[in-house]
Amino acid sequence: MTDTQPSQHIGSPPNGLRQYYEGVDLTDFVVHLQDLLVENADIREFLQDLADMTAMKLTTEGNTIACGVTVIRQKQPVAVADSDAFARTLDKVQNSFGDGPCLTALRTSLVVHVPDVVNERRWPRYMQAAAATRVGSILALPMRLGGTGDAVVNLYSTRPNGFFQENIAVAERLTATGSKALHLALKIAQLQDARQHLTAALESRATINTAVGIIMAQNRCSQDTAFQVLVKASNHRNVKLRAVAAAVIAGVSGDQEFRTAFED
Amino acid sequence: MTGAPLDPADPEPEQPHKFAADRFKNAGLSLSGLWAYYYGIGGTADEFDLDGYLNGLTTLDQTQMALVDTALEELHDEGRGGPASGRRGST
Numbered sequence: 001m002t003d004t005q006p007s008q009h010i011g012s013p014p015n016g017l018r019q020y021y022e023g024v025d026l027t028d029f030v031v032h033l034q035d036l037l038v039e040n041a042d043i044r045e046f047l048q049d050l051a052d053m054t055a056m057k058l059t060t061e062g063n064t065i066a067c068g069v070t071v072i073r074q075k076q077p078v079a080v081a082d083s084d085a086f087a088r089t090l091d092k093v094q095n096s097f098g099d100g101p102c103l104t105a106l107r108t109s110l111v112v113h114v115p116d117v118v119n120e121r122r123w124p125r126y127m128q129a130a131a132a133t134r135v136g137s138i139l140a141l142p143m144r145l146g147g148t149g150d151a152v153v154n155l156y157s158t159r160p161n162g163f164f165q166e167n168i169a170v171a172e173r174l175t176a177t178g179s180k181a182l183h184l185a186l187k188i189a190q191l192q193d194a195r196q197h198l199t200a201a202l203e204s205r206a207t208i209n210t211a212v213g214i215i216m217a218q219n220r221c222s223q224d225t226a227f228q229v230l231v232k233a234s235n236h237r238n239v240k241l242r243a244v245a246a247a248v249i250a251g252v253s254g255d256q257e258f259r260t261a262f263e264d
Numbered sequence: 265m266t267g268a269p270l271d272p273a274d275p276e277p278e279q280p281h282k283f284a285a286d287r288f289k290n291a292g293l294s295l296s297g298l299w300a301y302y303y304g305i306g307g308t309a310d311e312f313d314l315d316g317y318l319n320g321l322t323t324l325d326q327t328q329m330a331l332v333d334t335a336l337e338e339l340h341d342e343g344r345g346g347p348a349s350g351r352r353g354s355t
Contacts, residue, residue, distance in 0.1 A: 075292075197297055201304030208306040224327045227306060231330045240341075241305045241334055 020060060021166035026177060029053055033181035037188070046185055047071075047081035047151075050178045054153060055083035057174060058167055065157050065167075070095065070102055072150040077103055086134065090156055093129050100126035105140035106152040111172070114138040116160040136160040141171060143179040148186040153178070204242045211245035214252055280329050285318045287336045302335040 032053065036046050047069045055067040068087035070077050077098075079091035094100035100123045105112040114120050115137050120127045130138075136159040143151040153175045157163060163171070208230070215226035230248075234241040288298060295318075299311040309317070309328050316322035317332065324332065 194296055194300070197300035197304075201300045204304035205306060208304075212306065224325070227327045228330065231327075231334055234334060240338055 021170050024057060024170050026057075026173060029057065029174065030177055030181075033178065037181060037185055043182075043185055043189060044080055046182065050153075050182070051081040051083045051087070054155070054171070054174050054178070055087075058155065058171060063157055063159060063162050065155055065162065066090075068102075068154040068156075070106065070152050070154060072106065077106065087154065087156055090130060090133065090135060090138075091154055094126055094154075097123075097126045097129070099123055100130075101138050102140040102152050102154040105142045106150060109142045109144075111142070111168075112138075112140040113163060113168070115163070118160070134158050137162040139163045139168060139171060141175040143175060143182060145179060145183045145186060148183055148190065151179075151182065207242055207249065208245045211248040214248055279320070280333075281317050281320050281323070284329070284332050284336060285320070287340070288318050291336065291340060293339060298332075298335060298339065301339055302332055305331055305335060305338075307331045307335070 032049065033046075036049060041049075051067040051069050055065055058065040058067075066083050066087035068079055068082040068091040070079050070091055072078075077095045079088060079095060082088040082091060091102070094102055101112040101114050104110075104123075114122075114127075117127055117130050117135055117137060135156045137157045139155040139157075141153045141155070143153060145151060153171075155163070155171060211230060212223060212226040215221065215229050216223060219226065219229070221229075230241055230244055233239075233244045237244070295315055296311060299307075299314050302309075302314065307314075307328060309324055313322055313324065314332065317324050317329075
C-alpha cells in the first residue's frame with residue numbers, strides 16, 4: 001500500500017523536542033501494564049489505561065495528543081477506550097463511516113499517517129468530518145495480537161504535522177509494548193473462558209450419561225437410541241437436553257436437587 | 265428448539281453438515297467453545313472430527329449430528345458470543 005508510506009510527509013520536530021522524545025522512559029508504562037495483568041483487570045480497563053498513558057507520554061507543550069483504541073468485535077469496529085472526548089468523537093465518526101486512516105491501519109496492519117487533515121486526499125468523507133473538529137494530524141498504529149484479536153491505536157494531534165520521526169518512534173514503541181501485554185491479557189481471558197466451558201461440560205456430561213443409562217435400562221435399548229429419545233424430548237418440549245436428562249434422573253431417584261435444576 | 269432432523273420420517277437434508285456449518289459460522293463461536301458444549305451434552309467425536317464435519321471433510325453418525333445441532337441450538341438460545349470477547353460468565 002503506497003498510501004500508507006508517511007516518510008515524505010514527516011516534518012521536523014519543534015526545537016528541543018527531539019531530545020525530549022529520545023529520553024522518554026517506558027519503564028513505568030511496562031510496570032503498570034504488568035500490574036493490570038496481575039490484578040486481573042478486565043480488557044476494557046486495560047485498554048483505557050493504555051490509551052491514557054499513551055496520550056500522556058506523547059503530549060508535549062503545544063502539541064496535545066489524544067489517544068483512542070478501536071477493536072473489531074463481531075466483525076464490526078468498536079471504539080472501546082479513549083484518553084478524552086476528542087478522541088472518542090473522532091473514533092466514533094470514523095467507525096460510523098466504516099472507513100478512514102485508523103480502519104485502514106487495522107485492515108492492512110500498516111502504520112497510517114495523516115500529516116495534515118486539511119490537505120489529505122484519502123478518505124474524503126471522513127476527512128471532511130474530521131476537518132470540522134480541532135484535529136490537525138492523525139497517526140494510526142495497528143496492534144499485533146497474534147490472531148487473538150484485532151485492535152488499533154489511534155492518535156490525534158490538534159496541530160498539523162503533530163507527528164514526526166521522533167514521536168512516531170515513541171508511539172511505535174508504546175504500541176508494541178501495549179500489544180504484547182494485550183496479547184497476554186486476551187490469552188488469559190480465552191483460557192479462563194475455555195476452563196469455565198470445560199468445567200460446565202464435565203458436570204453436564206455426567207448428568208446426561210446417567211440419564212442415557214436409565215433410558216437404556218428402562219427401554220432395553222442401545223445407547224444411540226437412548227440419546228435419540230433425549231434429543232427428541234428436548235426438541236419437542238423446547239427444553240435443554242441437560243434439563244430433560246435431569247428430569248429423567250429425578251423421575252427415578254426422586255432427587256430434589258435434580259428437580260430444582262429442571263425447574264430453573 | 266427446531267433443527268435436529270432425528271425422526272426417520274423427516275426428509276433428510278441433502279448436506280446436514282452444511283446446515284450445521286452455516287449456523288456455526290453465523291454464530292461467531294469458537295470451535296473449542298462449540299466442542300466443549302457438544303461434549304457436555306454427551307457428544308463423543310473429538311474436536312478434530314467436529315472440525316472435519318463442519319468443513320464437509322468427515323461425516324458423523326446420526327446421533328452425533330443431532331447432538332451438534334442441539335449444541336448449536338442451545339448455544340444460540342443462550343446468546344453465547346464468540347471468542348476473545350472479554351471475561352464473562354458462561355452459564
